[in-house]
Amino acid sequence: MSTREVHLINRPVGLPNDECFDIVEVELPTPEDGQVSVQNLFFSVDPYMRGRMRDAVSYSPPYQLGTVMHGGAVGEVTASEHDDFAVGDLVQSNLGWREAYTTSASSLVKLPANADMPSHYLGVLGMPGLTAYVGTLHIGQIREGDTFFVSGAAGAVGSVAGQIAKLKGCRVIGTAGSDDKCSWLTDALGFDVAINYRDSELVHSLSDAAPDGVDVYFDNVGYEHLEAAIALMNEGGRIAACGSISGYNEEVHRPGPSNLSLIVGKRINMRGFIVSDHSDLRSQFLSDMSTWMSEGKITTQETVVEGIENAAEAFRGLFAGTNMGKMVVKL
Amino acid sequence: MSTREVHLINRPVGLPNDECFDIVEVELPTPEDGQVSVQNLFFSVDPYMRGRMRDAVSYSPPYQLGTVMHGGAVGEVTASEHDDFAVGDLVQSNLGWREAYTTSASSLVKLPANADMPSHYLGVLGMPGLTAYVGTLHIGQIREGDTFFVSGAAGAVGSVAGQIAKLKGCRVIGTAGSDDKCSWLTDALGFDVAINYRDSELVHSLSDAAPDGVDVYFDNVGYEHLEAAIALMNEGGRIAACGSISGYNEEVHRPGPSNLSLIVGKRINMRGFIVSDHSDLRSQFLSDMSTWMSEGKITTQETVVEGIENAAEAFRGLFAGTNMGKMVVKL
Numbered sequence: 001m002s003t004r005e006v007h008l009i010n011r012p013v014g015l016p017n018d019e020c021f022d023i024v025e026v027e028l029p030t031p032e033d034g035q036v037s038v039q040n041l042f043f044s045v046d047p048y049m050r051g052r053m054r055d056a057v058s059y060s061p062p063y064q065l066g067t068v069m070h071g072g073a074v075g076e077v078t079a080s081e082h083d084d085f086a087v088g089d090l091v092q093s094n095l096g097w098r099e100a101y102t103t104s105a106s107s108l109v110k111l112p113a114n115a116d117m118p119s120h121y122l123g124v125l126g127m128p129g130l131t132a133y134v135g136t137l138h139i140g141q142i143r144e145g146d147t148f149f150v151s152g153a154a155g156a157v158g159s160v161a162g163q164i165a166k167l168k169g170c171r172v173i174g175t176a177g178s179d180d181k182c183s184w185l186t187d188a189l190g191f192d193v194a195i196n197y198r199d200s201e202l203v204h205s206l207s208d209a210a211p212d213g214v215d216v217y218f219d220n221v222g223y224e225h226l227e228a229a230i231a232l233m234n235e236g237g238r239i240a241a242c243g244s245i246s247g248y249n250e251e252v253h254r255p256g257p258s259n260l261s262l263i264v265g266k267r268i269n270m271r272g273f274i275v276s277d278h279s280d281l282r283s284q285f286l287s288d289m290s291t292w293m294s295e296g297k298i299t300t301q302e303t304v305v306e307g308i309e310n311a312a313e314a315f316r317g318l319f320a321g322t323n324m325g326k327m328v329v330k331l
Numbered sequence: 332m333s334t335r336e337v338h339l340i341n342r343p344v345g346l347p348n349d350e351c352f353d354i355v356e357v358e359l360p361t362p363e364d365g366q367v368s369v370q371n372l373f374f375s376v377d378p379y380m381r382g383r384m385r386d387a388v389s390y391s392p393p394y395q396l397g398t399v400m401h402g403g404a405v406g407e408v409t410a411s412e413h414d415d416f417a418v419g420d421l422v423q424s425n426l427g428w429r430e431a432y433t434t435s436a437s438s439l440v441k442l443p444a445n446a447d448m449p450s451h452y453l454g455v456l457g458m459p460g461l462t463a464y465v466g467t468l469h470i471g472q473i474r475e476g477d478t479f480f481v482s483g484a485a486g487a488v489g490s491v492a493g494q495i496a497k498l499k500g501c502r503v504i505g506t507a508g509s510d511d512k513c514s515w516l517t518d519a520l521g522f523d524v525a526i527n528y529r530d531s532e533l534v535h536s537l538s539d540a541a542p543d544g545v546d547v548y549f550d551n552v553g554y555e556h557l558e559a560a561i562a563l564m565n566e567g568g569r570i571a572a573c574g575s576i577s578g579y580n581e582e583v584h585r586p587g588p589s590n591l592s593l594i595v596g597k598r599i600n601m602r603g604f605i606v607s608d609h610s611d612l613r614s615q616f617l618s619d620m621s622t623w624m625s626e627g628k629i630t631t632q633e634t635v636v637e638g639i640e641n642a643a644e645a646f647r648g649l650f651a652g653t654n655m656g657k658m659v660v661k662l
Contacts, residue, residue: 051596058596059566059596059597059598222591222592226591235390241594241595242595243592243595244591244592244595247592252589253589253590253592254589255586255587255588255589256586256587256588256589256590256591256592257586257587257591258583258584258585258586258587259584259587260553260557260575260587260588260591261553261574261575261578261584261587262603263572263601263602263603264572264573264574264575264603264604264605265382265389265390265603265605266390266603267390267602267603267604267605267608268602268603269600269601269602269603270594270600270601270602271594271598271599271600271601272593272594272595272596272597272598272599272600273595273598274595274596274598277598
């Protein structure tokens, strides 16, 4: 039996084009002792993957050319030679952009049998959700009454971060790249203000939206967004530096904010973080997030692209902003 | 009896020229009940004063035009109408660039009777020393074995910061603007490496000096120095953001470092601080610093400019780098 997977075959310059990827047909091995075969239901496309396409030292090793695009995926066990896994079990892996695979059971995490939306484990209940949880509560140290600003607010991380800040009693401001996204943020997610950064002078819009200044900024975008946040930040403000998607496809990095020196007088604490350092918080996160979802305090939306042949296009969509909430590929 | 004081009369554009200041002759009032008259021995010129010359909201209010340049000064009581102060007492004030003044006793701090170098209370035992203490120990969280990098290392703050890091067991690297200063850093102060930033490609020199990367950066300079520090920083590195003197005389801020986004993957914690927030540490600081000085672990040097008529020139010297250690004006 054969299956398909997506390999990175050329390192991108700028936005990754179709030359960078190849869809490869491979044999699906029959599981040996201790192994499990899985049919993926969904796999994840995430902005951080762009960083791994560079041949550079970073917090994750670079993708090797000619190998599969690793990343989060959820699927269903189709054959098992391990006692802990039975056919039909839902599992999560980090084995990426493939339709099916056979692997050691130790590389799998079993999902709850009653997981009615397994794709949530790639989003609100997965890495992006934990990133939002860590960044708001532990890095940003949000407090009731804070003005909380998040960029990339309609993305998988930003949309959850804003809602956590809201349920913790913050005034919540988010930026997104379309009026539809902004309406979603305010109408469905309860943001106090959403700013379409494409048709406004960001620092002015943010100033209007934050008459008492910004206490915590959750940065997914960097550059102009970071500069506007610093300009509006209150004394003792915190910046949870999560990413800077607006620069991910640039070969030469743009200069940083010209007002960075304000972090001295404003006593700003800017802290970069990577979610994988905080896996000790995962069980508390899952418990809190499940509760919040059941109480209706956290709402999610997914942008679903169908078919492995559209994975690269889905990935590019993250940078064009075609997703509302978490972008996943459905198989 | 008359005395002289320096007023700010025009807000500077760029480096403050002589048009910005006026030396004004005023009457020295006889002290009334609760007041003290003081003859200054030294007053301080500090880089932060440039910020207060701008008509902008910051952590200190702007200097008002036509009033004295406030700042640290030490002097001797010449007349007293307050029981706590006697003629001959050494006192510290924040009343700035004046030869003599009469003030309420409550605005004065008495120095120890045995203070043989009262000017030290403007430097190593004063605001710059406490800044170095707070920035290394509390903001930078230096640990034994860290590689510690400080810019502006031959200045009042940097020279003390580097020595504190050294006595705490760090490998210490500093930058300065002349070979003489660099020799002083390594030969007199015990720095492991000193880099003359004017005749080297900073990021390369720093890379050579820090083969194991930088754990803590104490930033007095900003811009290219900050960019080089970020480039060399280890995971979990800390940046104590104290100032960015290289931009203080610019009307339009230069862009920030183009590699700022690295703070995410490197999990860098960059924290701005202002010494006046940390006055709770002053008594511990004075105790520690006095001990370190008596043990010969902290060495100081002052650049002394004589005469109130040379105050503006001394101040400009901070930006040209004419000082080695603390710059003071002697009266």
